[in-house]
Amino acid sequence: MRRADTIASEIEEAILTGEFADGDRLDEHRLADRFGVSRTPVREALLKLAQSGLVEHAPRRGVFVRHPGPVELIEMFEVMAEIEALCGRLAARRISDAALDELRAANARCRAALGRGDADAYYAENEGFHRIVYRESGNGFLASEAGRLHRRLQPFRRLQLRARGRMAQSMAEHEAVVDALAAGDAERAAAALRGHVAVQGEKFHDLMAGLRRAAL
Amino acid sequence: MRRADTIASEIEEAILTGEFADGDRLDEHRLADRFGVSRTPVREALLKLAQSGLVEHAPRRGVFVRHPGPVELIEMFEVMAEIEALCGRLAARRISDAALDELRAANARCRAALGRGDADAYYAENEGFHRIVYRESGNGFLASEAGRLHRRLQPFRRLQLRARGRMAQSMAEHEAVVDALAAGDAERAAAALRGHVAVQGEKFHDLMAGLRRAAL
DNA sequence: GCTGAACTTCTTGTATACAAAATGATTGAC
DNA sequence: GTCAATCATTTTGTATACAAGAAGTTCAGC
Numbered sequence: 001m002r003r004a005d006t007i008a009s010e011i012e013e014a015i016l017t018g019e020f021a022d023g024d025r026l027d028e029h030r031l032a033d034r035f036g037v038s039r040t041p042v043r044e045a046l047l048k049l050a051q052s053g054l055v056e057h058a059p060r061r062g063v064f065v066r067h068p069g070p071v072e073l074i075e076m077f078e079v080m081a082e083i084e085a086l087c088g089r090l091a092a093r094r095i096s097d098a099a100l101d102e103l104r105a106a107n108a109r110c111r112a113a114l115g116r117g118d119a120d121a122y123y124a125e126n127e128g129f130h131r132i133v134y135r136e137s138g139n140g141f142l143a144s145e146a147g148r149l150h151r152r153l154q155p156f157r158r159l160q161l162r163a164r165g166r167m168a169q170s171m172a173e174h175e176a177v178v179d180a181l182a183a184g185d186a187e188r189a190a191a192a193l194r195g196h197v198a199v200q201g202e203k204f205h206d207l208m209a210g211l212r213r214a215a216l
Numbered sequence: 217m218r219r220a221d222t223i224a225s226e227i228e229e230a231i232l233t234g235e236f237a238d239g240d241r242l243d244e245h246r247l248a249d250r251f252g253v254s255r256t257p258v259r260e261a262l263l264k265l266a267q268s269g270l271v272e273h274a275p276r277r278g279v280f281v282r283h284p285g286p287v288e289l290i291e292m293f294e295v296m297a298e299i300e301a302l303c304g305r306l307a308a309r310r311i312s313d314a315a316l317d318e319l320r321a322a323n324a325r326c327r328a329a330l331g332r333g334d335a336d337a338y339y340a341e342n343e344g345f346h347r348i349v350y351r352e353s354g355n356g357f358l359a360s361e362a363g364r365l366h367r368r369l370q371p372f373r374r375l376q377l378r379a380r381g382r383m384a385q386s387m388a389e390h391e392a393v394v395d396a397l398a399a400g401d402a403e404r405a406a407a408a409l410r411g412h413v414a415v416q417g418e419k420f421h422d423l424m425a426g427l428r429r430a431a432l
Numbered sequence: 433g434c435t436g437a438a439c440t441t442c443t444t445g446t447a448t449a450c451a452a453a454a455t456g457a458t459t460g461a462c
Numbered sequence: 463g464t465c466a467a468t469c470a471t472t473t474t475g476t477a478t479a480c481a482a483g484a485a486g487t488t489c490a491g492c
Contacts, residue, residue, distance in 0.1 A: 002275050002475070038477045043444090044263060051267045058219050060444060060483060075357035082302050086295075141291035196461075217444070244474075254447045259475090276453060276474060 007035050008045035015054055015065055016155045022067035026055065037202065053152065070208060073156055074199060080153055081198040083146050084130070087137040088189035092181050094138040102132050103178050109175065114167055122167060123158060129174060133181075133193070159210030160203055170196070223251050224261035231281055232271055232371045234430065242271065247256055269368065286424060289372055297368055299362050300346070303353040304405035308397050310354040318348050319394050324396060326390065330383055338372060338383060345390060349397075349409070360385035375426030380382040386412070 011031065014020055031042045050057035056066040068076065113121035130150060134143040157199040161167055173196040180189035199207055228249065230236055247258045266273035272282040284292065322345040331336035346366060350359040377383050389412040396405035415423055 004475085027443095029247065040478090042474055044260070044475095047263065047452090048258060048267065053223045055389050061485095072357060078355055079302075079361065082298070086298050106429055139291045139445070142295050143287060179297065245472095255474090256446055256448090260445095277455095340445080428491070 002041070003035075003037055004041035004044035004048075007031075007037070007041055007096065008048045010035070011045055012049060012054060015049075020065045024065045025062045026065065027062070043172060048127075052148075069158075072209065073211075074204075076149070076153055077199040078199065080146075080149050081151060081194045082134055083142070084133070084197045085190040085194035087133050087142060087146055087175065088181070088193040089186045090138055090142070091133055091136040092184050092186040093188040095181050095197075099132060099136045100178065100182055103129060103166040103181070107171070107174050107178060110171055116169060119158075119161075119167075123154075123161075126157075126170070126174075127154070133177070136181075156207065156210075159214060160199070160207045162210055163202075163206035166206060218253075218257070220257035220260035222377075223257055224255070224264045226251070228265060228270060229259055231265075236281045238281055240281045241278045243278070244282065248369075262405040270365075276321075284372075286427065289423065290420075291366070292369055293372075293413065293415040296362075296365050297410045299358070299365060300349070300413045301410035303349050303358060303362055304409040305395070306354055306358070307349055307352040307400045308400050308402040309403040309426075312316075312395050315348060315352045316394065317397055318347060319397070322348060322368055323387070323390050323394060326387055330387060335377075339370070339377075342386070342390075344371075350392070352397075354403060356423040365396065372423065372426075376415070376423045378426055379418075379422035382419075382422060397404070 011020075011026070020026065026046060028039045028042050031046075031155060032039045035042065042147065046055065046063045049055045054066070055063045057063045101182075106125055110122055110125040110129065113125055128186055131147060132142075134146040134150075136145075137143055169198065177189060177192045177196065179187070181191050189194065227236075227242070236242065240248055242262060244255045244258050247262075250254045251258065262271065262279045263273065265271045266279060270282070271277045271279045278405055293322070324346065326338055326341040329335075331410050343366065347359075347363060350362040350366075353359055353362075377386060389408065393405060393408045393412065
């Protein structure tokens with residue numbers, strides 16, 4: 001793999017884990033030293049991150065970490081919910097029996113992780129579940145766009161899932177999704193996924209509380 | 217503006233106008249000579265285009281022009297239709313009277329361009345119309361994503377609109393959109409925009425015919 | 433004491449030089 | 463004559479050097 005790509009991943013990781021705070025300027029020299037490379041691959045990495053929206057590139061000024069605020073987060077979740085709903089609607093018509101089994105297996109692993117209280121494993125399996133739905137939409141472009149957004153929102157989903165009882169509720173929603181897909185009911189699958197992802201009611205407050213705690 | 221950005225725009229232009237055909241390798245040296253700069257800004261431009269999906273970057277091999285095939289085009293239009301439908305659904309509730317007037321004015325300019333047979337002006341005004349709808353969704357993230365996709369599909373919309381009578385039909389659909397938005401009818405606005413953008417029935421054949429002609 | 437302008441310094445943007453890898457050609461063996 | 467292996471060439475990826483612009487500082491003037 002190109003150094004520039006691995007560097008991009010590592011910077012992304014550092015931003016998402018909070019090592020770089022909102023508004024921080026990412027100095028090319030410092031990053032080059034940190035990774036033991038020259039500025040060239042660092043620049044490529046930063047430009048790539050700028051395109052993904054994780055940082056902002058101000059010409060001749062530098063690149064700055066740009067954490068989404070509450071408004072932008074709500075906006076992104078609103079879009080994500082509709083994208084997932086679309087995946088569900090299409091998948092309900094196109095999904096294969098084998099994929100349905102994959103979903104059930106992913107759900108079983110989710111439930112096991114939940115039982116063990118293993119949050120990390122839960123998040124990983126949860127992501128796997130959603131990626132299967134994306135793929136089974138039968139629309140490769142849609143699947144890749146959905147994956148991109150999912151990845152971008154992943155850390156914020158985690159914030160939201162920290163609230164008491166949310167993980168169990170999330171599990172139940174997954175099963176409703178599988179039921180609707182198995183029944184081939186496009187509108188029910190769409191509604192189940194939209195409701196699962198949308199940030200509304202209690203979930204809104206959970207997310208805001210998570211944001212405030214993360215800001216500390 | 218940075219040289220790298222202007223170069224990216226120019227390469228993009230060259231790809232969309234067909235100067236670079238599908239599968240062509242974009243040589244950094246040649247491009248650097250062509251634009252009278254070094255390889256550095258050319259590389260930045262190519263990496264940027266790779267992220268937007270216009271070219272494919274094969275590590276250690278080079279970047280290759282990657283025109284979407286029929287399947288990928290249909291997939292992208294399917295997603296675009298749903299994104300526009302979502303914009304319409306939200307805009308129906310949130311649009312301002314001033315924006316409605318903007319839409320009517322854009323439509324009037326579209327009609328004027330159609331009357332003059334000025335296809336370029338028509339495309340420009342058509343894009344303006346859609347961008348207003350995106351903006352009035354009240355969701356800034358959605359608007360920017362919609363704009364990105366619109367821009368990516370723009371040249372193929374043109375192919376499709378070449379078919380006899382399609383431009384007049386497109387105009388009529390715009391007016392149905394405005395009517396639904398003015399009435400605050402979210403579902404009708406969504407359906408009108410979905411139908412306007414979706415590639416189905418006759419439009420599918422128009423697009424394929426345009427693709428074949430463009431391939432020559 | 434404060435404001436403003438020039439200067440210094442620091443950082444980004446671009447050019448060039450070098451290293452490594454992939455492709456293609458050439459030569460030798462079968 | 464064909465196939466394979468090695469070598470040369472070409473091209474990407476990275477490092478370094480240089481140029482230009484922006485921000486902060488200092489000094490002069492009011």
